Amino acid sequence: MSEGGRRLQEALLERYLADALSPEARRQVDAVLEASAADRERLAELRADSAAFLVQHPPGPLVARYEASQPARRRPWWVLLVPALAASVLVVVWQREDPFTVKGGVSLVLHRKAGDGSARVEPGATLAPGDVLQFEVKAAGDGYVAVLSRDGQGIVTVYHPFEGTQAAGYQAARPMLQAAIELDDVRGREDVYALHSREPFALDWAVAALKEGRRLEDVAPKDVTVEHVGFDKR
Structure with missing residues (x-):
């Protein structure tokens, strides 16, 4: 058809x-x-x-x-x-490769560094303090992306661009982001969010929403698509 x-x-x-x-x-x-x-x-x-x-x-x-x-x-x-x-x-x-969730959407995959390579982190996996993560963000086109996290204590961190206030430029042909982060010793559930838009966007609304315990999917501007992956840190 x-x-x-x-x-x-x-x-x-x-x-x-x-x-x-x-x-x-x-x-x-x-x-x-x-x-x-x-x-x-x-x-x-x-x-x-x-x-x-x-x-x-x-x-x-x-x-x-x-x-x-x-x-x-x-x-x-x-x-x-x-x-x-x-x-x-x-x-x-x-x-x-994994297909995007919907046309025009965004997909987030976490990778844990292991020796000289890396292993994909499945949603809901258990990780440990000191694990080093990289982020693979797939979107339907170029634009701007950001990666944010809310940990088990409700602390919000902008992982990409690290501690930034604006989304960073993004090329769909290069989905693996260069930045890598090392997990701290805060235990519990952590949710990582990927945001994508064709146009530049600020991150203040996203940081505020996560601090209030709200899902970014529910509050994101119309032109910003969101995907999130959770894991447990023990």
């Missing part, structure tokens, strides 16, 4: 069907689906395609063939069950 009137990317709908989204991303997709008949129609088509695909290609033999062809680097079996004419192509695409 034509993509006219749709707001959700095809790959995102496929991940939604495969239950491969974070809880926050899934809530955002649900909200879009509720308001978009075109996206609901496409989702129904993909669900029907998926059912037909499983009838023709039972998962047991398909997974066995795939694992036999990838002995050194195993992939999650569920990526083989998404509706596609070329499932192996989707496997390659998914290991390289």
Whole structure:
């Protein structure tokens, strides 16, 4: 079908069907689906395609063939069950990048430095004081971004640009931000927020809202998109 009137990317709908989204991303997709008949129609088509695909290609033999062809680097079996004419192509695409939550939105991924490399931090993970984090912010286009945090004591910190009052310039082709931060010894839940806009914006409203314990998704200006990831520090 034509993509006219749709707001959700095809790959995102496929991940939604495969239950491969974070809880926050899934809530955002649900909200879009509720308001978009075109996206609901496409989702129904993909669900029907998926059912037909499983009838023709039972998962047991398909997974066995795939694992036999990838002995050194195993992939999650569920990526083989998404509706596609070329499932192996989707496997390659998914290991390289995550689709944005919605068109025009922003996605935040935390990475914990480990030796000479880094490991992705899953939402709700447990981290420790002294862990060093980097931020990967994906957005649909160039503009301005900021990364803020509210820790277990309610202390708000602007991580990027560090202690800044204005969002920093951003290039969509370079989603990994250069700054890295070391976690302090405040234990408890910490929420990290990524903000993106096509236009410059100040951060005073965001700092004030987080100090009051409010979610930035609920108070952000219309032209600023927000994504947040939480973790526990112990």
